[in-house]
Amino acid sequence: MPHSKDYTGSVYGGLGHLLYAYSQAKGLVISEKLEQVQNLERFDFCLWRDLLTDIDQHLQIPALGLDIAEHVQPKHLGIIAYIALSCNTLGEALYRYHDFHRLIYDGSALELNIQDGYLALGWGYIPFHLTTQITQENAIALMVQFLKHFLEFKDIHIHEVHFIHPAPKNVAIYEEYFNCKVLFSQPKAQIIAPIHQLAKPIRQGDQTLQHLLMQQAHALLDKLPNSTQLDHRLQQAILTGLQKNQYQIAPIAKQLHMSVRQLQRHLQQQDTTYQQRMQEVRHLLAVQYLKDRHLSLQEIALLLGYSEQSAFQRAFKQWTSLTPQQWRQQQYAKITLCSSS
Template structure:
């Protein structure tokens, strides 16, 4: 079971106003309606999703994640929010999230991916796409856009936004909020950001403050659980095994000195899955090797665990939206 910051729960209930019984809804996850905003107070993710579903019994929650996103403020995220605000540009801000996401959640991973059309900000969250999880995913993406608009000197909108789950009854609220096309039923939860918008200097960017805050965040990151070790060790073992073909979870577990059952449980506790880590590893190795002309496409396919280059080409296009050859050309 993963955890999310109680900040999200309080904001979700707060923006709903009189449409829900705030005291009863917050009580369902053990929060006092009069308590303070504390991003370090964590909730079990299943409880949080259940709270959202309880709210859905009392109101139409279709636009709720967008209202939540709009209400988010950088200062409410503590040192991480300040680091976002003080970053030199939006690329720096989003990079902070990709590095320090574990400070406010253990169920979602964030990643920046270079593509031929711009930079993808990817939100990775495993689990059954129950209503509460879907609303949470949408609210998280809406929050990222809101925080971007608070620090950007120019109007900020993504090029496009994608969600893995089916569309709600109407998407007009989503397209109006994000200011771009919004696609549901996609292969990932992500938004595509232009290089121009990411390179614009932030209004309050300050390198000195950034250096101080990043140092503080690094200390906080070092104090929390062993997710980085498990995450890093697993991907390292997967990378070493790929040249022999697609590794099995049981084999990687044995390399880490764990039973398959214990390995699966520990991954799940941190919101990770073996399949996702394997895909991440293959993609990272492939994109890195494509920057080196000395590796042929067939060699890269072999070293990322594909027996046929055609299968590698299909997988790479699913990851990046372009073929390996096109991606390599775009780097030149």
């Protein structure tokens, strides 16, 4: 078993409360280790993994991580849950989750990517020997369970779920739970959903409350050590900032815990500017959005932070020498040609 010094990640103390509630519901004797984490604000990821393993050894039921997730309450996820509840749409809730996921687990980056009409939310590299199938299935199931039961997205459609560990005997349990194709032995653990799902509204959205909660969440993040590389974090910050119409350099620098001058100096050393980097991200996103036939050009322009569709069209023509409509028609023609050949 690896020593804690081999791994610096920690989890939110509320997850310990979740395991306590689950153990009580299953009639298990509360272990000394589980008792000890009840008063901790955070505790080591390796201890979290060991607690899950202990429960698994006692119960020996398939897909334990999914079963535990059935008992989650907003209090078990802390401030990140209440921020999500204050959002206006599913997309905003997922982007906020991306921004503050380290408050739940700070050991690896949460990567958000858009490709071919799908949004993929996945965990960055964690040494294989430090995780188990239960830790990964629980992390994904907690997020899905929260979306369905507290944000009331009963009809949310997931395209695929990926796990890095080998397939267990009862794959059907996972496919029934997530209601989609579930793949194992994949490069990373992630959940993949169609982009057009992001517009689903949240009934109880409250932007004023969200602003107050985010101030508190940023203060909590400041206490955690940085665990991702700056350039990767910058691209992710611009990507999520565009979705929330907060993509100017000042809020992006703040999210990276830097001053505007520090960020500009970093980019200058790479012979680029913030505007150039933002346009690169916009270009990447535009190409992915245009592949989704559900999105109109006006909707894509708004998603990219353009107030006018004409501004998006001018920028796209500079990038590709084609208008968005021409590019989209060209792609459809390629698909039709491939289908007929």
